[in-house]
Amino acid sequence: MAHWLLKTEPEAFSLEDLRLRQTEPWDGIRNYQARNFLRAMQIGEEVFIYHSRVPEPGIVGVAVVASKARPDPTQFDPQSKYFDPRSRPEAPRWDLVDISYVGKLARVLTLEELRQFPEFSTSQLIRKGNRLSILPIDDAQWHAVLSRVPLV
DNA sequence: GCCAACGTTGGC
């Protein structure tokens, strides 16, 4: 099964928030490449949760895909910051999947460290200016991370 | 279909 990495700004929604709620819709994705990755996700596939826009950005935990992709209701909600007036219910532009908490890493595996991993040398994650909020993770990358820093 | 303007992301 495929693996993925999901970025989030912990000030908005953190791994701890996910732990408290257990399962949450991963909404607000408004980038076509990221959306296409969402649509490729299958129930049961594991994902890394990555915290961005913090002093030490990096991978903080693991979660699992709990639903197939379905239309993101926030795109139709004028009160939502994710409202997209150009999306119509009969042809939704944006999807989400539900994500369930699995566990926390023993410590943050920082972006700085990931840059040293040969497995990540070609990953978009470490590229300057990378803004993609959902990335595929291959088996070698998955195991490299968890063998360096285990789940607690 | 080009590309300047604009908005957003995310490391620093």
Place this chain on the structure above:
DNA sequence: GCCAACGTTGGC
């Protein structure tokens, strides 16, 4: 908070 990078939009 700054600003480089980059995706999207829309005028032409």
